[in-house]
Structures are given as C-alpha cells and as structure tokens.
Amino acid sequence: MKINLDVDVHHLTRVEGHGNIHVKVKNGKLLEARWDVVETPRYFEVMLKGKHYSSAAPLTARICGICSFSHTLASLRATEAAFGVEIPEAAAILRLLAKHGETLQSHALHLFFLAAPDFLDVPSAIPLMESHPEVVAIALRLKGLGNKICDVVGGRQTHPVSLQVGGVAAMPTGLPDLPPVLEEALEDLASTVELFKTFQLPDFVRETEFVSLRANGDGYPFIGSDLISTDGVLKAEADYLAMTNEYVDGNNTSKWCRLSRDSFAVGALARLNNNYAQLRPEAQAVAGELGLAPVNHNPFMNNVAQLVECVHIAHDSLDLIDQLADMKSAPTMVEVKYRAGEGVSAVEAPRGILYHHYKYNKDGKITKANCVIPTTQNNANIHNDMRALVEQFATEKGMTNERLELLCSMLVRAYDPCISCSVH
Amino acid sequence: MKYLGIDPIKPKIAVFDFTSCEGCELQLANKEDTLAGFLNAVEIVTFREISSAASDDYDIAFIEGAISRSDEITRLMDIRKKAKVLVALGSCACFGGVNRMKNAYDLNQANREVYGKIAKETLPVRSVKEIVPVDLEIHGCPVSKAEVERIVQHLVWDIPYTQPVYPVCFECKQRYATCSFDLGQLCLGPITRGGCGAPCPVGGLSCWGCRGPSEDPNYEEFFRIANEYGYGDDEIEERLNFFGGFEGVR
Amino acid sequence: MTTLLHPYDVTQESDMQSPLDFNRRSRLKHVDRTFKAEIINIISLTEMEKLFQVRIMDDYYRSKFSYLPGQFVMLELPGFGEIPISISSSSSNKGFIELCIRKMGSVTTMLHKARRGAKVGIRGPFGTHFPMEKMHGHNVLLIAGGLGLAPLRAPIFNVIENRSNFNQVDILYGTKSPKNMLFNYQYEEWNRIADINLQVIVEHGADSWTGPVGMITSLLDDVTILPDDTFAIICGPPIMFKFVCERLTDDGIPMHRMFVSLERRMHCGMGKCCRCNIGSTYTCIDGPVFDYWTVMNLKEAI
Amino acid sequence: MLHKTINKSEFRKLVDLLMENEEVIAPKQIGSDIKGKAIHQYLPVSTFDEIDLDYEITQYSAKTYFLPYCENLSTCTFDDDDWTQNISYRLQPRILLGLHACDINALLKLDKVMTRDSFPSPYYVSRRKNTFIVGIDHEPCEGGFCQAVGADVVTHGFDLFLTDLGDRYFVAINSDRGFNVLSRVRIKNITQADTKAYLEARQALAPVFETPYMHNLPNLLDIEFESPVWEKWGAKCLSCGSCAMVCPTCYCYGVGERISMDCSSSYKEKQLYSCNLLDFASVSGGHNFRAKKETRLKYRYYHQHRGFSETYEEPLCVGCNRCGRVCLAGINPPEIIKDLQLEGIR
Numbered sequence A: 001m002k003i004n005l006d007v008d009v010h011h012l013t014r015v016e017g018h019g020n021i022h023v024k025v026k027n028g029k030l031l032e033a034r035w036d037v038v039e040t041p042r043y044f045e046v047m048l049k050g051k052h053y054s055s056a057a058p059l060t061a062r063i064c065g066i067c068s069f070s071h072t073l074a075s076l077r078a079t080e081a082a083f084g085v086e087i088p089e090a091a092a093i094l095r096l097l098a099k100h101g102e103t104l105q106s107h108a109l110h111l112f113f114l115a116a117p118d119f120l121d122v123p124s125a126i127p128l129m130e131s132h133p134e135v136v137a138i139a140l141r142l143k144g145l146g147n148k149i150c151d152v153v154g155g156r157q158t159h160p161v162s163l164q165v166g167g168v169a170a171m172p173t174g175l176p177d178l179p180p181v182l183e184e185a186l187e188d189l190a191s192t193v194e195l196f197k198t199f200q201l202p203d204f205v206r207e208t209e210f211v212s213l214r215a216n217g218d219g220y221p222f223i224g225s226d227l228i229s230t231d232g233v234l235k236a237e238a239d240y241l242a243m244t245n246e247y248v249d250g251n252n253t254s255k256w257c258r259l260s261r262d263s264f265a266v267g268a269l270a271r272l273n274n275n276y277a278q279l280r281p282e283a284q285a286v287a288g289e290l291g292l293a294p295v296n297h298n299p300f301m302n303n304v305a306q307l308v309e310c311v312h313i314a315h316d317s318l319d320l321i322d323q324l325a326d327m328k329s330a331p332t333m334v335e336v337k338y339r340a341g342e343g344v345s346a347v348e349a350p351r352g353i354l355y356h357h358y359k360y361n362k363d364g365k366i367t368k369a370n371c372v373i374p375t376t377q378n379n380a381n382i383h384n385d386m387r388a389l390v391e392q393f394a395t396e397k398g399m400t401n402e403r404l405e406l407l408c409s410m411l412v413r414a415y416d417p418c419i420s421c422s423v424h
Numbered sequence B: 001m002k003y004l005g006i007d008p009i010k011p012k013i014a015v016f017d018f019t020s021c022e023g024c025e026l027q028l029a030n031k032e033d034t035l036a037g038f039l040n041a042v043e044i045v046t047f048r049e050i051s052s053a054a055s056d057d058y059d060i061a062f063i064e065g066a067i068s069r070s071d072e073i074t075r076l077m078d079i080r081k082k083a084k085v086l087v088a089l090g091s092c093a094c095f096g097g098v099n100r101m102k103n104a105y106d107l108n109q110a111n112r113e114v115y116g117k118i119a120k121e122t123l124p125v126r127s128v129k130e131i132v133p134v135d136l137e138i139h140g141c142p143v144s145k146a147e148v149e150r151i152v153q154h155l156v157w158d159i160p161y162t163q164p165v166y167p168v169c170f171e172c173k174q175r176y177a178t179c180s181f182d183l184g185q186l187c188l189g190p191i192t193r194g195g196c197g198a199p200c201p202v203g204g205l206s207c208w209g210c211r212g213p214s215e216d217p218n219y220e221e222f223f224r225i226a227n228e229y230g231y232g233d234d235e236i237e238e239r240l241n242f243f244g245g246f247e248g249v250r
Numbered sequence C: 001m002t003t004l005l006h007p008y009d010v011t012q013e014s015d016m017q018s019p020l021d022f023n024r025r026s027r028l029k030h031v032d033r034t035f036k037a038e039i040i041n042i043i044s045l046t047e048m049e050k051l052f053q054v055r056i057m058d059d060y061y062r063s064k065f066s067y068l069p070g071q072f073v074m075l076e077l078p079g080f081g082e083i084p085i086s087i088s089s090s091s092s093n094k095g096f097i098e099l100c101i102r103k104m105g106s107v108t109t110m111l112h113k114a115r116r117g118a119k120v121g122i123r124g125p126f127g128t129h130f131p132m133e134k135m136h137g138h139n140v141l142l143i144a145g146g147l148g149l150a151p152l153r154a155p156i157f158n159v160i161e162n163r164s165n166f167n168q169v170d171i172l173y174g175t176k177s178p179k180n181m182l183f184n185y186q187y188e189e190w191n192r193i194a195d196i197n198l199q200v201i202v203e204h205g206a207d208s209w210t211g212p213v214g215m216i217t218s219l220l221d222d223v224t225i226l227p228d229d230t231f232a233i234i235c236g237p238p239i240m241f242k243f244v245c246e247r248l249t250d251d252g253i254p255m256h257r258m259f260v261s262l263e264r265r266m267h268c269g270m271g272k273c274c275r276c277n278i279g280s281t282y283t284c285i286d287g288p289v290f291d292y293w294t295v296m297n298l299k300e301a302i
Numbered sequence D: 001m002l003h004k005t006i007n008k009s010e011f012r013k014l015v016d017l018l019m020e021n022e023e024v025i026a027p028k029q030i031g032s033d034i035k036g037k038a039i040h041q042y043l044p045v046s047t048f049d050e051i052d053l054d055y056e057i058t059q060y061s062a063k064t065y066f067l068p069y070c071e072n073l074s075t076c077t078f079d080d081d082d083w084t085q086n087i088s089y090r091l092q093p094r095i096l097l098g099l100h101a102c103d104i105n106a107l108l109k110l111d112k113v114m115t116r117d118s119f120p121s122p123y124y125v126s127r128r129k130n131t132f133i134v135g136i137d138h139e140p141c142e143g144g145f146c147q148a149v150g151a152d153v154v155t156h157g158f159d160l161f162l163t164d165l166g167d168r169y170f171v172a173i174n175s176d177r178g179f180n181v182l183s184r185v186r187i188k189n190i191t192q193a194d195t196k197a198y199l200e201a202r203q204a205l206a207p208v209f210e211t212p213y214m215h216n217l218p219n220l221l222d223i224e225f226e227s228p229v230w231e232k233w234g235a236k237c238l239s240c241g242s243c244a245m246v247c248p249t250c251y252c253y254g255v256g257e258r259i260s261m262d263c264s265s266s267y268k269e270k271q272l273y274s275c276n277l278l279d280f281a282s283v284s285g286g287h288n289f290r291a292k293k294e295t296r297l298k299y300r301y302y303h304q305h306r307g308f309s310e311t312y313e314e315p316l317c318v319g320c321n322r323c324g325r326v327c328l329a330g331i332n333p334p335e336i337i338k339d340l341q342l343e344g345i346r
Ligand SMILES: Cc1cc2nc3c(=O)[nH]c(=O)nc-3n(C[C@H](O)[C@H](O)[C@H](O)COP(=O)(O)OP(=O)(O)OC[C@H]3O[C@@H](n4cnc5c(N)ncnc54)[C@H](O)[C@@H]3O)c2cc1C
Pocket: C072, C081, C082, C083, C084, C085, C086, C087, C088, C099, C100, C101, C102, C103, C104, C105, C106, C107, C108, C109, C147, C150, C151, C262, C263, C264, C265, C266, C267, C288, D282, D283, D284, D285
C-alpha cells in the first residue's frame, strides 16, 4: 500500500487557544499523530499566592473568557468551603441560573460558530450570514439569550461581578425579562435539532472512560457533588486529585491526566453518559431523536450532547426563574468570616469538570492554589483519539491530506477545547 | 451603506491573540443584536478563534493579550510590519492585565511549582506598547463591545476617536448606584477611566480598575480617602496591581 | 376606569406652536428640529479648511431664514455630531449660506469627506451679532487671525455691500504662513473694488512671500487710528485678540467700541448645556459677539 | 391655594388608587451604609409599604425624572443619501411622591432655565407637566442649609403638599388636577384646630442645625476669585462629577450622536455632564479653558451662587448638601463658603 499522508496544523482555528496537529503516515503506517498544546503559560496558581480571598474569584475568572462564570463559581465555592460558609437558597438558585446562561452561550458558540462550519463546508460562520441567514439568526438568538442571562444574574456577560463569596450581591431586577425569550428559544432549539439531523458525524468509536459530576438526586449536575466515571470510579469532591492524576508532558504546556486507563474524557458527552436519567424528559426525547444513548463512545457525539443539554437548560431555567419569583425579598448574601482552612470545589464547566482548590491562612490570604481544567483532562484523550482516528481513516479509499486534516481538526473541535484555560 | 454620499472604507481586520483568556476576542462576537452589522462593516480576514480563513493582507490588527514568550515577540513584530493600524484590545494588551501580577514572583520558582522538572519557557509579562508602537488602545477586562463598535465605526470612516477622560464614578452615579465605599468596599472608580458604564459597582462589586487610569487622576487624594475609609496600603496595593494599569503610581 | 391624570403633549400647546420670530425664540415645539440642508458646493481653501455652500432644502424655511453678521449655526451630521459654525457669507444672501470649516476633530473630519449633494442639518441662527448699524459714518478696523477670517467675512460683506455707510475701512489679517491663507482669491476684489485697505502678515514667510513677516500687532503701526471715530472688530485665537485689544486700548479706542467673537465649547446653542457658560454669561446667547468691556468682566474669557 | 386635611388611612387609599393607574416614584429605603445609616432613593414603587415617607434625605435627587442622565433627543433614519429626523417627548403621566421643600424649590429653579427664557426645552416641559407632584414637610436634614438659601419653604411647583399632623395630613392643593385626584377619597375641610396644629408643626421644623452665613455671597465670590481657598479645596477634587450628578439643580450636559453599525439609523443623545470633569470646557485642538481642578470647582460654585443670582436674583443651590455628602473627598458648600467668608475678612 502506498499511502503517504502528512498533516501539519499550526495553531488550529475555531478553537479557544493555541494547539497544533501533526500527523505522519508513511506507506500506510502511522508514524506520528499528535495533538500538542502550545499556549503560553500564565501561572495563575502562582499569582494566587498571597492574595486576599476576595481576589480569588475575579482573578481566576480571567483564566478563561468563555467559561469565566464556571471559574468564578468554582472559586467561590472553594473559598466558601474553606471558610465554612453556607450560601442562602436564593443565591444557590441564582448561581445555577447564571451557570445555565454560560453553558447556553458557550454551547451555542461552539455548535454554530466553531463546529457547524465544518458540516456546512465553509471556513467560518461569517459566510453563513449570506448562505444560511436563518441558521445564523437562530445562533445569534440562542447565544444572545445565554449572554443575557449571564448579564442579568452576573452583572456582566463575561467575568461576572455579582457572584461573590457569600452568595450573590442582590436579587437581579431583570429576571422578568427572561421567560419570554426562553420560550422563544425552545422553538429555536427545535429547529436546531432538525438542522443537526442533517449533519453527517464521522463514524468513529473508541472505548473511553468518561468522568463527570454525579447527580445527587437533585437533577442533572452542574455545581458540586460527587465525582464519577463510567469505569466505576466514585470519589468525593475533595478527593479530586485521585480523579485527575495530572502529569507534565514534554510537548505540551498543558498538563495531561489519567484515571483507570491512560486517558479519560470530560464534557457534555461525559455528563450525559453518566447522568442520562437526570435529564429532563424533553431533553431525553431530543437525545433519542438524534441517536444518542448512554454510554456513547463516539467523541463527535459531544456536539449532540451539547445540543441536548441546551434543551435541558432552557426548560430548567424557566423553572428556576419561577422559583425565584416567590423569593423577591429572600436574602442572597450571608456575612463572610474568614479563617484558616482548605476548600475544594468541582463545577461542570461547559466543556467538562473543573476543580479549584485553595488553602487559606488565618488572614484570609491564599497560601496554596490548584486549578484543574477540563481541557487539561481531555488533552491526552484527544491525543489518543487522534491516533485511533488516523489509524481507522488513513486507509480509507481516496483519503487526502486535506480530508484527514479536516477529520483531525473536527475531532479536536468536537471536544470544544478551552486551550488557554488548560494552560493557566 | 453609503453615508451622506460618502463611501465608507471597509477595512480588512485581523484579530490575534497572545497571553490572555480570549475574553476580549469573545466580546467581538457578542452583542448579538448588532453583530451582523458589525461583521458587514469590516472585512475580517483573520480571526483564528472563530474562523479558519486567514490572510496576511490586513489594514487593522487587533491584538489581544500580553506578551510573555519570545515567539510572541517575533509574531507581534511581524504583525506590526503588516498592519497599518495596530489596536491593543483589552487590558492584557494595554497594560499586561492580570498576567502582570506574575512579574512579582520568581519565574524559575513559579515554573518549578507548576511544571515540576519540565520547565516551560516564559518571560516577564509586557504590554504590547512595550514591544511595538500602538496606534489605539481599547481598555477593559473584558472590553465593552459597545465601545469597540464605536471605535470600529471611527476606523471605518477614518475619523479621530477620543476616549472618555472622566473617571468611572461619573457613570456609576449616572446609573443611580450606591457608592461602594458606603457599602464597605474599596473602589478604584475615582481614578479609573470611565466608558465602561460602571458595570462593576452597579453589579455589587466595586471597580477594580480594569481600564487603567483616567486622565489626570488625583492619586494623592484618592490614597488619602482609601486610608481614611480604613484600607491599608497592602490592600490598596493589591487592588492597584490587579489589572496592571496602575503600575508605579504609588 | 376613569383616567386620573391626562397626558400632556407639548406639541399640542397652541401658543407655543408658531415662532415669535424665525430665530425660534419661544418656539417650544421642536426646538431640536434641524433644517435639512444640501451642500451645494465645496471650495477647497487650504489643506485644513474648506468652504461649504449650504442651502436649506425646504423653500418656506429657506425664505424665512435670516441672520446677522457674527451669528452662528449648529451644523449637524446626523449620527456623527453637531457643532457650532459661524456663518461666513453675506447676510443679504438668501439662497444659501457659506460655512468655512477647519478639519479638527471627528465631526469636521467627517464633513471634509462629504461630497456635493450631501444633506446635513442646520439649527439656528444663534447668538449675538456685530452691531454694524452703530458703525455707520465711522471708520472700521477689522482684524483677523487665522481662522478668525471666517466669521469676519460676514461683516466684511456687510461693509462692502453698504460701502457708503462707512468711512475708512481697514482689514488686517495674520496667518501662520502663506499656505494657510484663507480667501486669498478675494483680496484683490476687496482692495480694488471695495476700497478697503487690506494688509496681510505671516508669522513664517516662504520663498514666494514678499509681504511682511511678524505678529499682527506690528501691522497696527502703519494704520492711523482715530480713537474717537473708530470701531474695531477682532476675531482670532484668544491670545491674539488679548494682545490686539490691549494695543487698541492703548491707542485710545474705547472698550465698548471693540467687538470680539469668543470661542467656547458648545453643545446646544440655546443657553442650556452650560458648556460655554462663564459665570452667568452664556457665550451662545449673550455672545459669541461681545464688546471688550464685557469680555474683561468675564474674568476667564481669554 | 386650597387647604384640606386627609386621614392617613385615606391617604394610603389615594396612593393605592394612583398606583393602580400610573407609575409612582417615591422615597424607598434601599439598604444601609456601613455605619448603619439608612440609604433612601426615589424609585418606582408598586406597593404602599415600599414607601418610606419619613426619610431624612435621598442620596440622589429626583432630578433624573425630569432631566434624565441620558436622554434620546432625536433619531434619524437613513435612506440612501437622505435622512429623516424624528423627535418625540415623554407623554406618560407619573406621580412623584414625597418630595421635600428643597427638591420642589430645585424644580422651580430648573423651571426658570428650562421653561422660560429664549429657548424653552420641550423635553423638560413635557416631563414636568406630566409629573404629578406630592410634597411633604420634613425637618431639615443634617448638614443641609436650605434655610440659608431660602429653600426650606415652598409655595408652588407641586400639586399637593402634605404636613404631618399625627393621624392626618394637612394638605395644600395647588392645581386643579390635585383637587380632582383628592376628590377620589374622603377629605375634610380644615378647622381652626387644624390650622393651629399646622402652624405648630411648621414651628417645630425651624432651624435645627447651624447653617452657613451666606451674606453677600455673590459679591464675595467675585472678589475672592483668586482666593487660595480654591486651591485648597481644588487640590482635593477628584474631578469625578458625582456632586453634579446628585445635585437637584445642576443641569449641564453634553450631546453626542451614535450611528447604528449598518448606518440605517442614528440618534442624538443628551448626557448630563459636570463642570468638574476635565474636558468640560476643552475644545478641539487641545485648548482647555479650565484645565485646572480648582478652576473647574470654582466655576461650579460661581454658577450656583453668583451667575444664577445675577440672572434670577437667587442662588441656584437649594442647600440640600447632597453634593457635600456624596463627595468622597469631603468637599462641601458650607465649609467652602465659611472659608471664603473668613478669607474675605482676613
Ligand atoms: C461660536 C463658534 C463659532 C465657530 N465657528 C467656526 C467656523 O466658522 N469654522 C470652524 O472651522 N470652526 C468654528 N468653530 C469651532 C468648531 O465648532 C470646532 O472646531 C468643532 O466643534 C470641532 O468639532 P469636531 O467634532 O470636529 O472636534 P472634536 O474634537 O471631535 O470635538 C468633539 C465635540 O466637542 C465640541 N467642540 C470641540 N471643539 C469645539 C469648539 N472649538 N467650539 C465648540 N464646540 C467644540 C463639539 O461639540 C464637538 O462635536 C466655532 C466655534 C464656536 C463656539
């Protein structure tokens, strides 16, 4: 067989952050298939040292511009755990609503702007404004809704200000504006499902261990709870290090992770594989329509899982706003008394489970910090998937460098990696 | 899209990211209600975060992020050569942003702490203007898309743009907010450049100064006030250093 | 349910509807309405200045629009801003007005791109004027520095058109350099046809320049001033008219016979925004034309 | 002016009735500061219980309901090379409840600028005429000096004005619509006892605090134009404009225009400004007529206490001292005026 393929992507596009793909196939033999993260490191864990507890969340929010709410929430919860602070019920609901806003915004951005162009054969969403105006209109409405929720609850679309140690600054005044837009979004999501039915996902399966939060009986998990894997590992939140097992790879500025196998996956697909039963029936129905049932081992199905989650979130947000309507004068903040202590928090960022871990001294200043990012956990798995993908497809008839490059790129994008996040 | 018989220039825009969270880039794709108009007014030729198309032929380069590695310096110098107008987008590009706090630590030790034995290359954080000349700065962490729109309009019509010179307090007051100082928070509003609409004090967190100093700020009085309200020099220092815009004012 | 409070609509206020005079004093309804006007011609004067001939499009409003030398209009580029600009043409001109505009900031730069036929907005006219009638039968000394010639052109036209009403007329004009000179195509006409003694001085000469070089005050050395019979009109940058006015005071011209046009930041033209306010004086209503005594009393005026 | 009394329970009914029909703005406690002092603000309310009529002073004045911080003056729509300008004014009536005398006096001063003179402002007039004002008597607030500027008593400029007589209010009716609205509930004619009670109540509101000595202030300001007092206070000024934003009478503004990204429409926006902001008097080309903090600060006082007096025979300031309270640097009229008086004597 005379198959020679050579793919070299320097700074993959339509992903957050900087990563490279190298594939070399010589005479049908795989010589190399690499996914390398080359993002500039920022040393957040070092910068956190010595900082006052009130700086932790605003600082770690800047780890990532796309999932700044997740970082904020993870950070706040870690601090609250260290100080033994219990936030009021209304604050917990508001935080989950803000989280939903972020997930919706992030998933919509990924599905329409980063992933969809591959399926519609264009380099970006910009040309779609002419060729598929209705798709773009839906995309903008959904993303806009996510941003609006963030804005109303968090005070800003990116890097929230109202979410603070002890709860949420105040009951937002803009809540009543949201339900009508959410109702509209349900229709837009239905149209999106129809669109996704027309997309051909690559037929690729590699058995994988999926890690996520585990539902604690109160619905699909987003903020804090036990940790679970499809290989049967179950750990407490505070025991996260046993779940992540970070190590440094020479080619990457991002660390890599392993658990039962030499890599594992986190993200929408992992959440869904572990917590399918907790999805709202409307979301389960959509999953069924799109052929997604747990446990699914096709990484490209992560796109579908995101869409299913959007449906879940839209319905859930309406419920949360309903609950809040009866809590107009309920407290949203408790007084915070700092003390020496240690806290861990796990939050499901849009692209997977995110951990923050701080140690505080008696002055309320950080002495040690650790953040483990979803994409850090995914990177090794992407790398392994890519090897398998190339092995499966390299020998396919008519395979060209371009097609292989597209396939590999689509694979990385399917994970919706947050690369600068992973190199924080 | 003619205006009063005048054809706008449709500038070719390229967006590049360096050491940052890519939040400012993300803002470019936000403000969904006017996004179509925004994307129509310019020709985006390179924007890695949302597009696979790329070209070296551009008029305006938006630079997001601080500079903290040697390859970034080379890349930036190359962009400067190609761009007619170079815009620093966001506080990381303008001042180094939160990244600048890294400079207070020993980098070798930092490397050991994060990466153990396999150290990664890193340089002290610098802003874009510390490396190449910058034509226009858009402050903020993240930038406000409304302000970006305004600036892009000025670029599209090629007319000069003036930044607001007043401090954040002014807009904070216009939003009917209660002063953070009254609520027991240290606020940099009195010395920080306005234009953001004061989302932070209005949202319940005081202003942390992401947009850097306003024009002719009264530092002396501000420090006196902060002390008077009971904030120690350490606290003030930590806050001033947060976004890198106030380096050396104290 | 019966209404407790009845909405009040200003636009229905009958006694407010018709203007008392066309300068729209007391016209409550639509004080912010601009007259749409077409740029009918653009004359490039220097690198920085262009002369725009602008015509109000509505026939009725155009026929009603009248102004006096020294008044200004608020010129609007919808979507870009509104700026005060002195009317630079003859007040007897009914068809169009002329605005001489220097490219400075955003609105003026945008305006410099405009083509013939573009439609802009005009509000006004606003402000006080040079009291030309008072000067009848006297000598008139018109002194301009730089762009100051633009507002001075209206009184110059007035003098020319009513030449017999004035005695000796001098125009002294100073600019940075010969290439900054405005309206030089008209000097000959003013000199020869209108019998006006026009003198130009530049701060920095050039090879082709044969005229005098120096500060504008040095031109005054060669002008005979009859203190009891002379009115002076001075337009230019603050520092210039300070020097000139002090010099003329020394020469004996009473302060109330010297008129200057002040420049201030303005956002409304109607004595509301306060940007041009100096103590209790609104430059847009009580000015821009002031006599020198008033200016002296404004403390910060210069 | 007609006078009646109304029981407090009836008054509550009246407010409920008003609330059913229109937007009601009233003083509302929004929290407390770190020292535990209540913070009040004029805000839209939807139930009577949200209202706190016994407030001392609101942090912001009610000015924003007449001169909004940002107001759309006109919009333009573009069509090829042409455009059309559209202007509309606020028409919806609303009720502003619980204004103190100083704040009503402030409106009367604004009326002088905005409704008379050469160019009345239709934007202001239409908001003013569409606002139903119910005032209420209250003792002067701490630090206020309304009495010194004659702003503690008000005789017009409102629809209804209340004086608390314990179980009932003594109501001054100053407009036909005020009369009409009152006729919806049970009111009583005033008795001699009511009048006596009213006068006693007023008496109790007499000066409580030391107020600054304002004698001959307009002339003093003119004479002390170069006084070092301005340098002393100017050095503290943050040039943030907070004073003008909370002041019930400061009305300076700027106008800017914005065009939509697709050039299909634009609008002209008025934004209240402050003479303390750095670029208040700067012009294109870089010249700033008031480049120094102290000059700008001085001119705020100059306008309030001399300029306005020259034109209207009374100061613009109503002595609420909101500007003094809001200023982080502690710049306040009573102390500045005191300093000027001392400086004048020296
Ligand atoms: C009574 C009067 C008459 C004038 N006549 C002329 C004239 O005949 N020809 C001419 O070229 N210029 C004249 N000017 C100056 C002209 O108004 C300014 O150059 C112009 O406003 C600059 O606007 P810009 O948007 O280009 O500048 P920017 O610097 O972008 O200014 C932004 C805004 O600031 C305000 N502003 C800035 N400078 C001035 C200023 N000097 N005066 C008032 N507002 C200002 C305006 O609202 C302007 O829109 C006159 C000014 C006044 C007060």
